[in-house]
Amino acid sequence: LRGLGRTLKSNLFNTQRSHQSPGRLLLPLPRPLPINPASFRHARECQAEAHSQEPDMSRPLLAVRARVSLLLLCCCSLAAWSPWPLVPAARALPLCTDGRAPVAPKRTLGFCSSDGGSTCCDAAADAALQKQFEAMKVSDAACAAVIKSVLCAKCNPFSAQLFNTSSKMVPLLCYNTSSASSTQSNATEEYCKRVWKTCKSVTILNSPFQSPLQEKAKLPSSSSKLTNVWKTEKDFCASFGGSSDDHSICFSGNAVSFNAPEPLPSPKGLCLERLFNGPYLNMAPHPDGSNRVFLSSQAGKIWLATVPAQGSGGTLEFDEAKPFLDLTDKVYHDPKSGLMGIAFHPKFATNGRLFVSYYCDRTQSLSCAGRCSCNYDAGCDPSKLSPDDEDAQPCQYQVVVSEYSAKVSSSNVSKATSADPSEVRRIFTMGMPYTGRYGGQILFGPTDGYLYLMIGDGGSKGDPFNFSQNKKSLLGKIVRLDIDGKQGQSQINNRSLWGNYYIPKDNPxxxxxxxxxxxxxxxxxxxxxxxFDSERPSYFYCGDAGQDVYEEVDLITKGGNYGWRVYEGPYIYHPHRSPGGNTSLDSIDAISPIMGYNHSEVNKKIGSASIIGGYVYRGSADPCLYGRYLYTDLYSSSMWTGTETPEGSGNYTTSVIPLSCTKNSPIACESTAGSPEPTLGYMFTFGEDNNKDIFLLASKGIYRVVRPSLCGFTCPAEKLVSNNGTTPTGPSSLSPATRPGKSVAVALALAVCALFFS
Known part of the structure; x- marks a missing residue:
């Protein structure tokens, strides 16, 4: 996987590192992930050839190595003492201004060429930009080239971030705002200066460069020069310029400039402690911000549990005999179905609203009466569905999302210890064509407050009716619902709706x-x-289980098509049967997975695999995991981490890390003789609490990620601990306020600097 990650990194991007600014990466437009496996071999050959042609720079470097070492010692010593924070990493995502993911054009664009990479423009948008450019009648050739570049930034794969500024007509132009002279700054940081010098005295009709006042007032722009509005370069770049140090990214002509700080040390392993026995399928933090979480079983019960502090030696505290909510009489439960998801309203602490996703059996419940997902609107004839289970008929089992309410005797919902088992409202009901591959997770968007429901392709090998690509079917989709609007009777009776909800107006x-x-x-x-990444909510990660050969992680965007069943991961999929027809390769803009693995790499004895999507780690127990996406597999004890390099680029590398269980675990972990790794059983899901600690829910119990040193793993950034094994509160043990010998360190640093510059 490491080799594959490096190859993908090389093949996805042409990376140019500036010698003047070694912390800056300049990335041209990303190229689409290769589908043909032969492309991976070609990438390796090209990479090897390029490496063999690199000049030997070792001798010149030896001449200055000693002086550079002294300079680094000086800078590092001062940085260790400095009270100022480091520049934050970029917060970008390949995304277009309409919220969609960039795609490879179906044919070469005539005006804003993408050089074979992904773009945010189709042929119509490209033609519109060309028409806009021609109407400007820019007579100066050099300025015309600059204006074209600025206009075509709308097609840049990162245009959503580039145009996330006060000016909606011009991208953020790279401009070095520091006091350093232009000879010392990176040329990519001076693009705003180049625009000014090239075009300041050129007449531009309907210029895109308008002052914020003009844009706000929507004043008609006529023939103008930049100098008519801005007197100096500084004034002009104050309106349109900025550094990627100050913003997510900036535009430097044909490329995007990212801030690329040195990454944190890689984790050496994942250290776990066991907090409870038995299998649980879902975990959700209490919305009141306390140290409590909700747990649910596949059979249909939900509990409210208290999470012990890290290092306390405690276990999860809850009474299994007293569930918060018991829906076992409503939930149909077998190895492939049951209670599949729980979600709590963003305002649960005041309104007490909670939502549950589960399977029901229409032969056992009168309320299990949803419309079959195989229907004539979707081009599917239910009579042609053959049952994949001798005991089940098509659409006998149904997807249900229901609303319930916490029982409270006062206005303080946080004190509620149970919920009313009577359903408040049926949000969604839909009959499944087959058994299995339902999905069923529900969660609320962190910024929009809408309810997201993940629905599988409905079961049966290879999605024979091609539901996932059928735009009139909700199978194989992520749906987004507004459950807060008051729905009119006409909407409830509308056959196109599956329950009681509103449609968000900005859905695709x-x-x-x-x-x-x-x-x-x-x-x-x-x-x-x-x-969703709690620190970067525009990043919506999803593990998607494959069929025969590949498991994948996708980065979900508005209207994104992730390829199944045309593709299975990076491979073309060849269905076993197709009574519902096929979708051609050329008819879709499939978005490739950002991470994944082949079945052959996981548990070869079982011969199958099923991915378990996870979280971006934002906890404090293991600093070396921070910002890395964790995911695993149902049938494997392997754990993967995915890292975006550089952050904001959409380029990911992955690695497998070992698992271990601390000897101080409140409940002893099981293990197999001769193996250093714990035996966790089947991996079911991940969980996260309000402290951003990550939990692994497996068939053997509930495990929490703890400090790596407890398992013998090293992480240089790990916090010191007190004598009782707990992490101290207050300032970090690595913060300037608690470092011993600060004055000595500063004096030494100044002395070294004096020697260096003398």
């Missing part, structure tokens, strides 16, 4: 009338555990 159907209005993303097989 507004731009694609062929899509069912509930759909947010399509082309998924069996989305199993999707989560």
């Amino acid at each position: 159907f507004a731009d694609d009338s062929d899509l069912e209005p509930e759909i947010w993303a399509l082309g998924l097989g069996h989305p199993w555990r999707c989560n």
Whole structure:
């Protein structure tokens, strides 16, 4: 996987590192992930050839190594003492201004060429930009080239971030705002200066460069020069310029400039402690911010549990005999189904609203009466469905999302210890064509407050009716619902709706009338555990279980098509049967997975695999994990970490890290003789509490990620601990306020600097 990650990194991006600014990476437009496995071999050959042609720079470097070492010692010593924070990493994502992911153009664009990479423009948008450019009648050739570059930034894969400024017509132009002279600064940071010098005295009709006042007032722009509005370069770049140090990214002509700080040390392993026995399928933090979480079983019970502090030696505290909510009489439970998801309203602490996703059996419950997902609107004839289970008929088992309410005797919902088992409202009900591959996770968007429901392709090998690519079917989709609006009777009776909810106005159907209005993303097989990055909520990660050969992690975007069943990961999929027809390769803009693995790499004895999507680690117990995406597999004890390099680029590398269980675990971990790794059983899901600690829910119990040193793993950034084994509160043990010998360190640093510059 490390080799594959490096190859993908090389093949996805041409990376140019500036010698003048070694912390800056300049990335041209990303190229699409290769589908043909032969492309991986070609990439390795090209990489090897390029490496063999690199000049030997070792001798010149030896001449200055001693002086550079002294300089580094000086800088590092001062940095260790400095009270100022380091520049934060970039917060970008390959995303277009309409919220969609960039795609490879179906044909070469005539005006804003993407050089074979992904773009945010189709042929119509490209033609519109060309028309806008021609109407400007820029007579100066050099200025015309600059203006074209600025206009074509709308097609840049990072245009959503580039145009996230006060000016919506011009991208953020790279401009070094520091006091350093221009000879010392990186040329990529001076693009705003170049625009000014090249075009300041050139007449531009309908210029995109308008002052914020003009844009706000929507004043008509006529023939103008930059000097008519701005007197100096400094004034001009104050309106349109900025550094990637100050913003997510900036535009430097044909490329995007990222801030690329040195990464944290890689984790040596994942250290766990066991907090409870037995299998649980879902975990959700209490919305009141306390040290409590909700747990649920597949059979249909939900509990409220208290999480012990790290290092306390305690276990999860809850009474299994007293569940918060018991729905076992409503939930149909077998190895492939049951209570699949729980979600709490963003305002649960005041309104007490909670939502549950589960399977029901229409032969056992009168309320299990949803419409079959195989219907004529979706081009599917239910009579042609053959049962894949001798004991089950098509659409006998149904997907349900229901609303319940916490029982409270006062206005303080946080004190509630149970919920009313009577359903408040049926949000969603839909019959499944087959058994299995339902998905069923629900969660609320951290910024929009809408309810997201992950739905699989409905079961049966290879999605024979091609539901995942069918825009009139909700199978194989992520749907996005508004559950807070008051729905009129006419909407409830509308057969296109599956329950009691509103449609968000900005769902993709507004731009694609062929899509069912509930759909947010399509082309998924069996989305199993999707989560937003709590620090970067535009990053929506989703593990999607494959079929025969590949498991993948996708970065979900508005209207994104993730390829199933045209593709299985990076491979073309060849279905065993296709009564529902096929989708051609050329008819979709499939978004490739950002991470994944082949089945052959996992548990060869079992011969199968099923991905468990996880979280971006934002906890404090293991600093070396911070910012890395964790995911695992149902049938394996392997754990993967995925890292975006550089952050904001959309380019990921992955690695496998070993697991271990601390000897101080409150409940002893099981292990197999001769193996240093704990025996966790089947991996079910991940969980996260309000402290951002990560939990692993497995068939053997519930485990929490703890400090790596407890398992003998080293992480230089790990905090010191007190004598009782707990992490001290207050300032970090690495903070300037608690470092011993600060004055000595500063004096030594100044002395070394004096020697260096003398």
